Each structure stands twice: as structure tokens, then as C-alpha cells.
Amino acid sequence: xxxxxxxxxxxxxxxxxxxxxxxxxxxxxxxxxxxxxxxxxxxxxxxxxxxxxxxxxxxxxxxxxxxxxxxxxxxxxxxxxxx
Numbered sequence: 649x650x651x652x653x654x655x656x657x658x659x660x661x662x663x664x665x666x667x668x669x670x671x672x673x674x675x676x677x678x679x680x681x682x683x684x685x686x687x688x689x690x691x692x693x694x695x696x697x698x699x700x701x702x703x704x705x706x707x708x709x710x711x712x713x714x715x716x717x718x719x720x721x722x723x724x725x726x727x728x729x730x731x
Contacts, residue, residue, distance in 0.1 A: 672678055687694055 673682075682692075
């Protein structure tokens, strides 16, 4: 029974690696994201998300103009009122 579980898990990993991930990579939104990174010379394997411009991400517009948690905390320490 233990070998059956092992075979099932390995089979699932193979399906994810050889079917699901290539399918996701071929989707239009994923291609656009990869092309944006390539155009800016960003190596995705070496990214630190805090160093990237927010416009790279799909939900960036919903966050633009709003202070981050760090900015809110800094403003509270400095005695400034939130905007």
C-alpha cells in the first residue's frame, strides 16, 4: 500500500510538471508577464519582490496611491496623519 501512495504522488508530480506547468506558461496572461520581465531585463529567478516596480503586477493599479503598511507605521511614529 505504501508503494501505491508513492507511485500516486510521483505520478501527480509528473502530471503537474509535464502538463499543468507548460499549460500555464502558454496562457496569454503568463506570456505577457514573461515578456514584460524580459523587456526590462529582469531575471525572474533572482527577483526580490520588494525591489520591483509595482506596475509589473496585475493588481498594481489597485494598490497605487495607497500607503503600504510600512509607510503607515512610519507616519504613525513620525506623528503624521494618514493621507
